[in-house]
Amino acid sequence: MTARIIDGKVIAADLRARVAGEVARVKRENSLTPGLAVVLVGNDPASEVYVRSKHTQTQAAGMASFEHKLSADVSQADLLALIAGLNGDPAVHGILVQLPLPKHLHTETIINAIDPAKDVDGLHPNNAGRLAGGFAALSPCTPLGCIILTRSVHPSLEGMNAIVIGRSNLVGRPLVQLLLNENATVTIAHSRSRDLPKLCAQADLVYAAVGKPEMVRGSWLKPGATVIDVGINRIPTAEGKTKLIGDVAFQEALDVAGAITPVPGGVGQMTVACLLVNTLRAACAIHKLPAPGV
Numbered sequence: 001m002t003a004r005i006i007d008g009k010v011i012a013a014d015l016r017a018r019v020a021g022e023v024a025r026v027k028r029e030n031s032l033t034p035g036l037a038v039v040l041v042g043n044d045p046a047s048e049v050y051v052r053s054k055h056t057q058t059q060a061a062g063m064a065s066f067e068h069k070l071s072a073d074v075s076q077a078d079l080l081a082l083i084a085g086l087n088g089d090p091a092v093h094g095i096l097v098q099l100p101l102p103k104h105l106h107t108e109t110i111i112n113a114i115d116p117a118k119d120v121d122g123l124h125p126n127n128a129g130r131l132a133g134g135f136a137a138l139s140p141c142t143p144l145g146c147i148i149l150t151r152s153v154h155p156s157l158e159g160m161n162a163i164v165i166g167r168s169n170l171v172g173r174p175l176v177q178l179l180l181n182e183n184a185t186v187t188i189a190h191s192r193s194r195d196l197p198k199l200c201a202q203a204d205l206v207y208a209a210v211g212k213p214e215m216v217r218g219s220w221l222k223p224g225a226t227v228i229d230v231g232i233n234r235i236p237t238a239e240g241k242t243k244l245i246g247d248v249a250f251q252e253a254l255d256v257a258g259a260i261t262p263v264p265g266g267v268g269q270m271t272v273a274c275l276l277v278n279t280l281r282a283a284c285a286i287h288k289l290p291a292p293g294v
């Protein structure tokens, strides 16, 4: 058996098109242009690529994009002052501070300074707590993308056994909450978990979000499982270049899984598309409009 490949490119493009349609509608009906502000501190090359892609895709969806590039040695006070300005700016409905931040900045203090209504990353404790409580919340984009990809295979996740490997604030923990909201039965595994292969063997849905190249082996999987690979690991090749691989041994998994996301071309494609969804939702909520149809 060869697993079905879950095409993140196609699913993300479809989502972006639906967001663009809803943006056009709120512009027409409510004279509202959703706006996203992205803050980049320093010049980490990977972060610069992400931020450029966010800018292009935000504009392509018909939204306003505000980029703030700050030097790597910006003071915490200056960064907090920028965030306070964005919190008060009526043209801005979403604020994203690209992570990781340089070491001299205190990430938790910076995230806590963002107005929770504009926290399109879903990282503010107010949103994380609301999500954990099962209340309406802005949820982190990568986990949202994981759920959408899973639902392209299984329209309902009710009663399915899911394992989330990794417990980061950005992916693992919020993904667990979203899966619970979908009525899945969730196992949370991490670097200290015992006998990961045995835990995986029970799982209909496997989410690998650990940042360890090809850690999850094909032999760990339950035949027919759906595998969502969140890992983006850049590794050197024999030719002296680099390539991206996931947290799952893809070739091995192909023979066992029922469906699997590739790296690249899987989860990575969904994150920015979900950021656009969150910005549109935040804009509608701030303006007390009905929730958009995406």
Ligand code: GUN
Residues within 6 Å of the ligand: 096, 097, 098, 099, 100, 121, 141, 142, 170, 271
């Ligand atoms: N860096 C890598 N992924 C993300 C993300 O989803 N949000 C933010 N703010 N920074 C990131």
